[in-house]
Amino acid sequence: MENVNGEPKRARTPWQVTRSVWYAMFMREAISRTMADRMGWFWMVFEPVALVLIMVAIRSGIRGGGALIVNAPFIPWLITGLMGFMLVREGMMRGMGAIEGNKSLFAYRQVQPVDPVLVRIFLEGMLRSFVFLIFIGGGLMLGLEMYPDNAIHAMRAWLSLWCLGLGLGLVTSVASTLVPEVGKIIRMLSLPLMILSGVIIPLNTMPHWVLEYLMLNPIPHGLEMLRLSFFENYRVVHGTSMLYFWLFTFTLIAMGLLMHLRFIDRLKAK
Template sequence: MAVSERSPRVKRSPWQIQQAVLFALFLRELKTRLGGRWLGVFWVLLEPVAHIAVMTTLFSLAHRAAMPSIEYPVFLITGLIPFFMFRGLVTRLMEAIDSNRGLFAYRQVKPIDTVIARAMLEISLQSIVYLIALGTLGWLGFHFLPVRALELAGVSAVLIMLGASLGLFFAVVTNEIPQARAIVRISLLPLYFVSGVIFPVHTIPPQYLPLLQLNPVLHLIELSRASFFPQYRVLQGINLAYPAGFALLSLFLALMLYRLRRHQLASVV
């Protein structure tokens, strides 16, 4: 009588388990975000396109007077998409833990895994939107390639770290104080206007500039534009060190707070 032999069970390492968890969460987030339909993809592309169309119509004449050597659609995209990525990381990561709380019944799924998976999706989608937007401008005859690609990559990395760090920080805070989500969302609206997204910063009265330069997103958007336009005027005091330091401090505080509250965050109740 033949005895069936079972193949030995392969024990996966913790890193392999986390990879599998992140991949599954990424696919779940992708399906939820896009709704499994082309309409979801269209909606992701619609927001920046609508912003560009409206703002170009409203501000193109004023921009031509302020910076005649820089094309406004490219100027707008190089500020708008980075801000959308930052905003998306903050708001969507803030809700990642609460939205996936039921999954924490599986011991392989940790709260931070849901944050990482959602960050991966947001970065991927916004990067694709950025490439499509720039490619479309190139097709229309605009200059769309960065002249300092490595500088753009460094600025983008700091922007991602800043947005993801704040997203994780607020995910932990709003788990204890859910009402804070509304405050975070409302605060991002004035941040849109004081980050130089739709207008050049050097047109702002000088007495307000020291206050505005406390905003790390302003530094990143200005440096992002400078990597596309060699003739772009970057104000004195704009640098990468300040937002990078702000991002590192935010990351440290977010990870420390997560470490302290990780057991409460994993509660499925």
């Protein structure tokens, strides 16, 4: 092959090919996610706002308006936990439909089943980060304590939860494609998982023997560190460990990538 100047065209490296594929898929997903539906941006912001208002109303009714967490105001505490959980949940959910939604692209040998999963989770993380910034700005204008006491730690905790969503998305994308019933079960478990992750009710109120089992879930570890970065005097749940969180996250990412390699032919054929 020669270029327009008659010089031999250099073959692209694998990284250049992969980068081009990811860019093209990112633009395709971004346009589809934000512009296919005129109400797309509205629902991305309205959903967490509605959940916060509902949870505040429920907690205020139960506690008689005194819904405060130890060393942290309740509404900012709830918002940080909810946004962190939604970052993980959407990574898991969007990953499940990525392969099925892009199977026509597998006719091109440059596109692998793992590519749409990575692109979708990256895009979802970008959108959720933008929505979180809107919440922080809106909260500050309303007089809420939404500014993080340690911004560096807040970004680190946010990226940690993003990586956990990536690991879950890689695993569930393969499992739900090979066994469709798995996707239905995961969707059913998303609401109980929100409650068991301490998004709405602080886990410190749970009995110790129950807490030991709840903390096997890695999500509360990341949420508690995110909250601690916003409220420096916040009392985290006993047993919170980022070492455990990252061991779990790296295991999920490695297992998800291995599953994609092992079942690549079956994923393309589905």
